[in-house]
Amino acid sequence: MATMILRDVVLRARHVEGDPDLALTIRALRPDQRLVLRIDGRPMRFRKVLDGDTGHFTDGVGPEPADAETWHDLQSRRGSMITVEAERPMPDPYLLSLSATLTEWNSPDDAAAYDGL
Numbered sequence: 001m002a003t004m005i006l007r008d009v010v011l012r013a014r015h016v017e018g019d020p021d022l023a024l025t026i027r028a029l030r031p032d033q034r035l036v037l038r039i040d041g042r043p044m045r046f047r048k049v050l051d052g053d054t055g056h057f058t059d060g061v062g063p064e065p066a067d068a069e070t071w072h073d074l075q076s077r078r079g080s081m082i083t084v085e086a087e088r089p090m091p092d093p094y095l096l097s098l099s100a101t102l103t104e105w106n107s108p109d110d111a112a113a114y115d116g117l
Contacts, residue, residue: 001085006078010049010060011037022086027059035061036087043087044070 002019004011013026029035035046046061063071074082 001083003081004084006074006080006082008060009075010058010062011039011046011084013059016084019085022084025086026061029061031057034064037061038083038085038087039071039074040082042070 002016002022004015004017007015011026013023016023016026026035029048031048033048036043037046038044044067045064046067047064048057049060049062050056051058
């Protein structure tokens with residue numbers, strides 16, 4: 001889990017501390033791509049933001065309209081530390097239950113062939 005000091009109206013990758021992978025994920029977002037982050041335990045959707053002066057995309061993300069009010073409420077805590085973590089997709093419970101019953105597929109050869117698919 002990463003932390004950051006709330007300093008700006010957008011969440012900037014350079015302010016994320018303790019999770020370099022999350023900072024890289026934010027920087028690598030495409031303009032049309034959304035990102036779900038847990039801010040102090042609350043899931044919020046974000047999207048890349050444009051620099052108002054140059055019109056180029058920045059290393060920051062701003063909240064989607066549906067989460068803008070929640071993000072705005074957090075601005076009252078500027079200067080304080082907040083937690084930030086990427087929302088990870090949950091594994092399918094049915095597939096997890098199968099993995100316990102189909103142990104013959106848990107060999108190192110199968111792992112090398114099928115992991116990452």
